[in-house]
Amino acid sequence: MAVIETYVFVHLAEGPVPAGILTMTDEQRTQFSTFAYGRRYLERPDRIPVDPVALPLTGGSADQTFRTEEGFAVFGGIRDAAPDGWGQYLMYKAMGDRTPTEADLILASGDYRVGALAFGPTPAQPKRITPWGEGDAPGEHFNLAELAEAAERAQKVDLLDENLRKLLTAGSSLGGARPKAATEIDGQPWIAKFQAQKDTFPECRVELATMRLAKDCGLDVPALGFENILGRDIYMIERFDRSMNKQHRTPFASGLTMLAAHESEVSQYNYRDLAAVLRQHGTMVKTDLNELFKRLVFNILVTNDDDHLRNHGFLYDGDGWRLSPLYDVVPKPQIGFERRLVLGVGPQGRDATLVNAIAGAPDFDLSLEEAEAVTAELAGTVANGWEKAFREASINAADIARFATCFREAQAS
Structure with missing residues (x-):
């Protein structure tokens, strides 16, 4: 033991x-x-x-x-503070x-x-304890080119060499499945996400385009950035749990934590449960319920089926908890017409249809008429704007045609 x-x-x-x-x-x-x-x-x-x-x-x-x-x-x-996936x-x-x-x-x-x-190990101050015998590297800063190169090489080796320790310092603390690392832009903390070896489409560009589209829909989206360095795509998102004063850190809790849920039980939960979290712990309940409903509808409209509880976050504002800004939204092309989200949508369970979402409107303190109006506005913005967003992200015509299947629900509205 x-x-x-x-x-x-x-x-x-x-x-x-x-x-x-x-x-x-x-x-x-x-x-x-x-x-x-x-x-x-x-x-x-x-x-x-x-x-x-x-x-x-x-x-x-x-x-x-x-x-x-x-x-x-x-x-x-506590588990929220530990890495998963890439880390x-x-x-x-x-x-x-x-x-x-x-x-x-x-x-x-x-x-x-x-x-x-x-x-x-002591109450004096935090200290990183690493089983590989090498601690933190305070004061080290690496540019995006170095991090992108390291992320690419890390996917091709069995054991990290000394030249890849920089990536371990910058990237092993972060959650999520994709290659990523912490970085700074003009003193502000950001997260840089890189290409993965197994990518079958330009995922960095697709996420950038989709998040820009979410912003056009009025969703709460952090500042975004993009670089292509030596042929490597790098998608960047400003951290919402840090400020330029690096001493200030905003407490964060995932939807998994707020629902006391186990990873293996995620599909048993629904957006109504997240709405209940806001009612119990929230400080701006009406505003955040409206935002949560918009995110549900947006996930349906763009076919983002990675809406598990770790991809819903909450930030402490000094009095209670607010819905965090949006993150990790990427469409997934599918052949079939029936779509499902990870979380339950409405009375018809996980079926990813606007009809199902609207039927659950009372869970978000919305009337059916209000929900229909919100849904129609978002559907119009997505249907009319997704191709433009993809082109502006320099996604080629073949990939745009491939992703058209993701936006069927928006175009049919």
Whole structure:
């Protein structure tokens, strides 16, 4: 049995503050964690929950120890701060023949992790603990060309060499499946996403075009950027959990965490559940419910079937939780006419139709007439604008024709 203990820090106005102690236990047949807030942290007027659902501050005391539910190795709010997909891929290659544990993923995630949490072996300050024997690299900055080249090479080797450590520092902290790394533009933190070896279409350009289209539809979209360096496409999105003052970090929680959901159960949830989260924890409920409905409709209109709970985020605004800006929206060409989203849409379950979405309008505090008007406006913008957005992203005619199947619902409206 392996037991690993770490302090959990929360970045507040003054910097990282120890919030409590996390203990991760890995037994032969089960994994679980416990967490206890520190007394001093609970006495702070500016305290923020490490996990707003599983580790609430209300009624908590320093004598209370929380334990994960059965089947959960770690609390959702803490798991959000660890890498998945690409970050795990880099760690696997860095560690050679040893598979990283859940504890490895959390403790080795660096300063670029999403949200406001940090970890360390003592309450003095956060410290990255890496199983490959090399810690963080503070002060290192790499240009996009170096990162793009490293991301490409990392997909072709079995073990990361010293020249690829820069990518491990910049990219292993981040979530999501695609190759990516943290970078800066004029002092502001951004995320750069790169081509993947297995890409069958120019995914960086398609995501750029789709996110621009979402902005044209009035959705809350961060600043976007694009570069092509030495023939490599790089799509960039401004971080919404950081500011130019790098000490300021906004707490983040995924939809998975806010619903206390397990990864294996994602398809059992629906947009109505996310709406309920906003009603319970939100500070601008009406505004965010309207935004959530628009995102649901937009996902249908562009055939984005990667709308799982990790691709819905929430940010803490000092009083409660707001829907985060939009991210990770990419159409997927399909042959058939029937489409489904990952999450439930309306009374007809996961069927990705506008009729199904409109029927669920009351879940978003909308009348059927209001929902129909919103849907018609979005459908018109998408139908009339998607080809222009794709051309402006320099997507070739063959790929534009291929993606036309994604916009059938919009064009039929």
